[in-house]
Amino acid sequence: MTDPIMSARGSIRTSVAEKAMFLRSWLRDPRLVGAVAPSGRSLAALITSDIQSADDPIIELGPGTGVFTEALLARGVPRKRLVLVEADRAFAYSLGRRFPGVRVLHMDAAHLGQTGVFFGGERASAVVSGIPLLAMPVEKALAILRGAFLRHLRADGALYQFTYLPRCPVPHALLERAGLHAVRIGVAVANLPPAFVYRFQRM
Template sequence: MSDLLPFFRAWVADPRRVSAISPSSPALAEMITSEISPTTGSVLELGPGTGVFTRALIARGLDEGDLTLIEAGAEFARLLADRYPRARVFHTDATRLARSDLYPAHGLGAAISGLPLLSMRPRQVMGVLNGAFRYLGPDGAFYQFTYGPRCPVPSAILERMGLKSVRIGTIVRNVPPSSVYRISRMS
């Protein structure tokens, strides 16, 4: 319930940026974090909003200090900084990650995205992926959920960037139903 008011205020202020009709469900959070454990290493979370996925990562045993949260919404960024004081919280645009100096190259274990990729221009999607994969280790993966029927990263972009996607599951107990994809480098 404590997530509904900040979510609603952000949605009223800019529904296109939020691009959801309700916060992500615990079931979706469980699925998108299902392949991540404390042995994964540092995790980058893009568009964490109210922190539903962040809570799931901590419940999986990840140390709060191993989390970096990138949030464009000022109210959400403040909320996250209050809730997760040991995590690194940045109020910034995730499409510009490659210009940041968040981690050493290939020093990241995984990235989780709550970003509305379907409402972004291809150049923005590429900016997000370029930034994340700049930091992800060779075996690191990028996890993205979508309300759409297929991977939200167009196949032309995946191919151009040497990436592949695999749907790891669908959650019908989310509003609306959602699928989770693992995006990784082609072997």
């Protein structure tokens, strides 16, 4: 039987190690990482709340230490139906060790439009993104959205993005250029800092 005290100590150690890794990655490249600490569970629950069918293929962008990955797996997404796209080498390596059976791609999500397909003939039903879209040049944000929607998402698929500002993280004009519309689906007030989640879909 699992000793509850040892198990609690283990998860505290994991959480401290994750925070330390996050801070190290942020110190190396603050613009890439965009936050000094991983998201909390309330944000992970909100950003994955629309994921209903356990068998749909899902792509996660910018998983970091894997807070959203954990929530997706807890929702029943099978490991082989999940692809993680992470630009930071240390995060990508650690994700591969932490989530065996989940495909981890160490790459810039701006190249999503040039990759092969991830799930054979099938397209993803959702993309869950932790990428700091607001902090990057507009053309790069547009390349990520286009790559996700044109190459990887099915027609009714959606991309979920969080942001710390109470407005859509992609300017309206840019959304129009990409043929998308956005709806705010909620706010995770318990997250530090509080975060807003938007759902992007084709117009």
